[in-house]
Amino acid sequence: MTGADSIVLSLAVPLATVIAILLVSTIIYGKKKGGEGDSKLPPGDKGWPIVGSTFSLFKPHPATTLGDFLQLQLSRYGKIFSTRYLGKTLVISADPEFNRFVLQNELRLFQNDLPPHFKKILGAGNLPFMAGETYRNTKSLILGFFNSWQIHSRFLAEVEEAVKRVMTSWRQKSLILANEELSKFFFNLAVERAIGMTPDDPEVEELRKAFISANDGLYTVPLSLPFTPYTKALKAKDFIFSIVKREVEDRKLNSDKMDEEENDLIWYYLKNNPSMSVKSICDAVIGFIFAALFNTQISVALAMYFLGQCPESLQQLREEFKQKMNYTHTKAKLTWDDYKNMDFCQSVINETLRFGNIVPGLWRKTLSDINFKGYTITKGTTIMTHIEAMHLDPLAFENPNIFDPWRWLAIKKSNNWMPFGGGVRHCSGSEIARMEIAVFLRHLVLNYDWDLVEHDHPIAFPLVTFPKGLPIRIYPVREKTPQTSL
Template sequence: MEIAFMLQIWNAGAAIAVILCFILSIAAVKWLLSSYRPIKGLPPGSMGWPLLGETIQFLEPHSATTRGSFMDNHIKRYGNIFKSCLFGHPTIVSADPEFNKFILMNEDKLFQCSYPSNISAILGKWSLLVLVAEEHKRMRSIAVNFLSIPKLRDFFLPDIERHVLLTLGTWKEGQVISAHNESKKFTFNLIAKQIMSFNPGETRTTELMNDYLTFMKGVIAPPLNIPGTAYYRALQSRSKILETVKRVLKERSQQSKGTYNDLLESVTRSGNLSTEQILDVVLNMIFGGYETSTVALTLALKFLADAPAVVEELRVEHEAIRASFTSDRRLTWEDYKKMSFTHCVGAARS
């Protein structure tokens, strides 16, 4: 009887497995038919492997000063506009500047911005990368208002100078440093200060940075929400970051308004956002500012190291401004506006 019962269980399990395989096979065939069905007017290209497409090749690491082997090989083979399959979706990839400008100029008219569902899950439904139309404009205006000229003049500039001096103070004569690592620490410390008034060296600043770096690794990872994967760890880190922001919000609810001059204070004071929206705004401001600023700063240092004549002209300009300083004088907005050559270098770098 016991053997017969076990055989019945095994037969039932085998039947379920067969049914599941059948269902998965039908789903795979439907996906293949929808993805590979010829559509007139599409540019040339390759759809890659079933389900995976060409995602693995697309995500291969490459130098920040190149487009990467995926783009170079496809452009050489198919031209500046080609079809592919990325992140499980049929995709048209454009490396044509004029066409890209046309798309951006006609956003919400002829084109609508969208991202795979895994991006929404990890960045939040109120992310600027996910929102469209009026909701996107409303959330974007929050970031724009925070970066106003008075804010840049009265708070950002002094903080930038303070963080630069703090970073330079940790360098020793003859020490070999990593420009990228130093750029990452400088950028994150500055962002943490401007967004939540976290100071460099504080335990919570270090913890926030570690959580964020884990989070970033999952943003561009395959969306496999399985323990041990980069995507799973990123979702866990996202939860930890949001818990940190919630704790700060709770602490500030017991303090008088106007105590801080950071983004969190700004969005809280407006009173127009829910807690969920505030959390997504904070996370996305870190996301939007950290990677772009870190890469730009690192590349600026790299290119300046290759251009000694430019470095010399920068030195002359800054020494002239510095000549009027007293021992305790700091940079002012007027000093910043005098840096005409520096602005040209910054524009060229961008």
């Protein structure tokens, strides 16, 4: 996925923020009621005094479930309810109609609602912190780089060659930590595409670790004390910025030597918006790498996990890939038409994004009073459009707690399915993300079978992760030996 807007779509506040709440809660509670006194506010349990429902709302839970708190509130109050977190009112919606209304009226009736420390780590020049014409112009520029022609004629071939190299390297391994392997793969892909650095560059791995440290700082208490994750995140951001800034300034100094063969993201910005500041380019590039590293990586990890738990889906996917190879008369190249015609592969991706819930919720703030279904949500109130609840709604998806890619062969599209957001802030890189997932799965499934070495279920805390790193044992397809289920 492209742009920092993708990585922050899944905004949540970890339990550790309660430390900060206890320090400032009296002031917040006394001065910012956020519409609590309005009798037309959606009903709900406001939780404990001062801290509200913060403990319950962000309690770690399996990513394929709603968690106890949300399940209880939905059963009691319906699909729109209110609670309190961080000392102020929060309206949570699992109502598809209302959620579409919120997302489609972005920049007019609603705006992103992100904590200030996100801007310090991600940079003010990222899409989530923009509005109006500035946002529209910047997003248009990003979409220009990830246009259909680029994806069809360039990125597809690049991704396939990179995946084939990884699949070859895996033949030397029998046991891998899938999360780590996927992190390196998608980071290397993103960095080469964004700033032209290849995996052979000694700085690349250091840069990847810095991105991980910076990401860890987004979801923690923003306390600038020695050794805190937030302090480490700021230091990591400084290092990241220095590397990207060096690359941007070097290109600007040599702009007269620009070669048409040079077509990474930095070159694109310099060619198409010469007046764009160095800082703005750096922020945009950093945001792209954030999204490409974390969102696409966990999507593939989830697909591997679900396919490993559902042999029937793995076998059907393999058969589809084999048929497509026979159709194109080659094992080396995948055409765009081949990719688009892989119906079951697309169904696997849809179901992975639905069931895995890498985007649990989108956070917005009202710019004026909002009236909906008899409720009045006052100006300045935070709303969480809960995508996870929509994805696991039994009224929208039969047996929602089962991985069932076949459902998408029948329904094709659902108004409850919103893994890439919606409205003007729909993820800029949704098409290229889907393509990357499909190409990776194609080569993985045709080359390997795999088993979990030990149980490792995806957990939402607050972003989806595998606590043990998804350790798997891999086998060349024809050499797999039967394994005892965990």
